[in-house]
Amino acid sequence: xxxxxxxxxxxxxxxxxxxxxxxxxxxxxxxxxxxxxxxxxxxxxxxxxxxxxxxxxxxxxxxxxxxxxxxxxxxxxxxxxxxxxxxxxxxxxxxxxxxxxxxxxxxxxxxxxxxxxxxxxxxxxxxxxxxxxxxxxxxxxxxxxxxxxxxxxxxxxxxxxxxxxxxxxxxxxxxxxxxxxxxxxxxxxxxxxxxxxxxxxxxxxxxxxxxxxxxxxxxxxxxxxxxxxxxxxxxxxxxxxxxxxxxxxxxxxxxxxxxxxxxxxxxxxxxxxxxxxxxxxxxxxxxxxxxxxxxxxxxxxxxxxxxxxxxxxxxxxxxxxxxxxxxxxxxxxxxxxxxxxxxxxxxxxxxxxxxxxxxxxxxxxxxxxxxxxxxxxxxxxxxxxxxxxxxxxxxxxxxxxxxxxxxxxxxxxxxxxxxxxxxxxxxxxxxxxxxxxxxxxxxxxxxxxxxxxxxxxxxxxxxxxxxxx
Numbered sequence: 001x002x003x004x005x006x007x008x009x010x011x012x013x014x015x016x017x018x019x020x021x022x023x024x025x026x027x028x029x030x031x032x033x034x035x036x037x038x039x040x041x042x043x044x045x046x047x048x049x050x051x052x053x054x055x056x057x058x059x060x061x062x063x064x065x066x067x068x069x070x071x072x073x074x075x076x077x078x079x080x081x082x083x084x085x086x087x088x089x090x091x092x093x094x095x096x097x098x099x100x101x102x103x104x105x106x107x108x109x110x111x112x113x114x115x116x117x118x119x120x121x122x123x124x125x126x127x128x129x130x131x132x133x134x135x136x137x138x139x140x141x142x143x144x145x146x147x148x149x150x151x152x153x154x155x156x157x158x159x160x161x162x163x164x165x166x167x168x169x170x171x172x173x174x175x176x177x178x179x180x181x182x183x184x185x186x187x188x189x190x191x192x193x194x195x196x197x198x199x200x201x202x203x204x205x206x207x208x209x210x211x212x213x214x215x216x217x218x219x220x221x222x223x224x225x226x227x228x229x230x231x232x233x234x235x236x237x238x239x240x241x242x243x244x245x246x247x248x249x250x251x252x253x254x255x256x257x258x259x260x261x262x263x264x265x266x267x268x269x270x271x272x273x274x275x276x277x278x279x280x281x282x283x284x285x286x287x288x289x290x291x292x293x294x295x296x297x298x299x300x301x302x303x304x305x306x307x308x309x310x311x312x313x314x315x316x317x318x319x320x321x322x323x324x325x326x327x328x329x330x331x332x333x334x335x336x337x338x339x340x341x342x343x344x345x346x347x348x349x350x351x352x353x354x355x356x357x358x359x360x361x362x363x364x365x366x367x368x369x370x371x372x373x374x375x376x377x378x379x380x381x382x383x384x385x386x387x388x389x390x391x392x393x394x395x396x397x398x399x400x401x402x403x404x405x406x407x408x409x410x411x412x413x414x415x416x417x418x419x420x421x422x423x424x425x426x427x428x429x430x431x432x433x434x435x436x437x438x439x440x441x442x443x444x445x446x447x448x449x450x451x452x453x454x455x456x457x458x459x460x461x462x463x464x465x466x467x468x469x
Contacts, residue, residue: 001078001147002052005043006099007036008082008092009058009068014410018085019207019258022222023112024389025085027410031199033059036083037207037258038110038135040186045136046143048184055190065095073102079146081131081139084111086389086409097126106146110135112222116391119170122162129153129161133226134177134212176227180212180234185242188250198254201284205254206246210239210272214260216290216327218315219394220355220386223260231264240275247281255285262287266298273305284308288353290329291336299339303346310343311351311382317372318365321358325394333372340376350378356433357386357426359397359418366421370433374440381437383430385414 010016013027017034020026036057043053054075058068072080080099084092092109100107110131114121121130131138138158145153153161158174177183188206198205211233214224246252263269276283286309294310302310314336315326322328330336343350352373356366373381387409388395409415412430414423421429437443 001143002054002075003046003079003081003143004054004056004072004075004077005036005039006068006072006080006082006095007039007055007057007059008084008088008095009063009065011088011091012064015059016085016088018083018088018111021112021387021389022224022260023085023115023226024222024409025087025111025113027087027412029199031197033195033197034205034207034256034258035060035188035191035193035196037186037209039081039083040188040191041183041209042081042135042139043187043190044184045140047187049140049144051143051147053187053190055187057191060192060195065091068095069098069102072099077103078105079143080105080107082107082109084109084114086113089113093121093125093127100126100128106142106151108139108142110139112226113390116225116389119160119168122166122168127162129159132158132160133174134158136183137177138174176213176230176232178232180232181238185238185245188246188252193250193252198256201254203253205256206250206252207256207258208239208242208246209258210234210262211259211264215264216261216329217393218313218327218329219325219397220388220392221260222389222392225389225391227260231261233265233268236268236271236275239272240279243276243281243283244279247283253283255283257285257287259287259289261289261293263289263293263298266293266295269298270301273301273307276305281306286310288313290327291339292329292332294339296338296342299342299348300346303348307348309349309351311353312339312378314352314369314373314376315355316358316361316365317368317370318361321361321365324360325358336376340378349380351380351382352376352378354381354383354433355386356383356429357414357418357421359386359394360420361386361418362420363425363429366429366433370436373433374437377442379446381434383433384412385426385430387415 015028015030016025017028018025039055046053082096096107106128108129114130115132141156153159157172160170162168194204196205212227213231215229217224217229284306288311290313316322322330340350354369354373388398414426417423
């Protein structure tokens with residue numbers, strides 16, 4: 001049957017990248033547009049099973065909600081599946097309900113937000129079900145059930161669905177996928193790959209998920225909810241197969257690995273690098289990882305194989321917060337300093353991810369983070385407000401003591417204060433952190449070497465913070 005997979009348009013206030021923050025989504029620079037790779041993974045399995053699949057990416061075609069609704073309905077599918085995010089959830093649900101009303105076919109949603117608040121969804125929407133957790137096999141079973149003419153989804157693990165009487169059924173959890181190599185590579189032929197972009201890159205970008213899961217279990221992290229604590233990885237050969245496809249068949253050069261901790265297994269990354277060199281791939285790539293999973297030898301090999309940028313989770317400069325909330329991923333500051341210095345030496349640009357507003361955090365603790373990141377001196381820095389996404393350990397710590405407005409979970413703005421700082425004070429501290437880092441004479445000189453990128457950073461800063469900048 002015909003299936004439409006939908007990445008809904010972003011809200012008018014800001015662009016949302018739904019794959020970030022472990023599938024809860026995040027407000028991002030308008031110059032950043034990642035492909036909906038989760039949907040492309042799902043499409044690969046559905047096509048393998050004989051379905052006709054269309055991926056409609058609202059942001060990829062610059063559509064508003066009305067245009068998205070019209071385009072989806074025009075495809076006349078038998079099944080529609082929409083991605084979602086925390087901050088766009090109301091709009092996503094509205095689009096899903098309108099499409100269901102127009103077509104009269106089953107409409108499901110996926111994403112971390114709907115995975116962890118499913119009962120609330122059915123009280124105020126008309127969707128048929130939610131795909132919880134890893135979507136590939138669950139979606140394929142739902143599709144098979146619909147293709148067979150059924151409107152019930154009993155015994156399909158990983159599904160929450162509502163029957164004709166309005167009763168919500170939550171089926172058991174589905175086990176995580178063990179053999180990731182058994183999944184087909186993403187169906188990039190269903191995407192307009194030329195439209196996806198990353199600030200500072202002169203050409204289209206794509207993303208690759210070479211592994212799933214993260215053993216660090218940071219209190220705020222949504223990736224472990226969607227992917228689990230157990231590190232599961234695709235073989236280097238399977239990853240290189242995808243890199244060959246995207247480079248030689250689709251002409252894509254710029255790649256962002258979207259693994260939570262890309263270098264969890266150093267030997268595997270070494271083999272991936274060897275594969276890139278062996279195949280003679282013309283790619284430049286970047287990844288996210290943790291300082292303690294890197295070594296000078298690995299960084300040298302990564303640079304040789306085309307790695308140009310690494311985003312590193314620094315999170316906090318306070319030792320107690322590191323231990324309680326951040327997986328203690330920065331337990332050796334000298335090693336962290338060496339990593340940033342080696343990256344500079346081998347030509348890999350760095351970005352430090354930092355967070356402010358942990359429950360116990362005082363202004364003085366936040367200042368430790370600001371001082372640490374200035375000492376490490378990455379090429380770029382990103383400060384986010386600590387956000388308690390549903391289902392995370394942090395959410396469980398705070399649940400029952402605070403109200404949460406999911407629509408405000410942009411990843412940048414504080415959704416609440418803590419016992420030491422109000423939400424406004426946390427945001428003021430984030431603004432202070434940005435100004436302190438980028439106004440240093442050394443940093444200003446470096447930024448002015450890339451005026452276009454610097455202008456984009458300034459514009460994004462004022463767009464996020466407005467008059468309070």
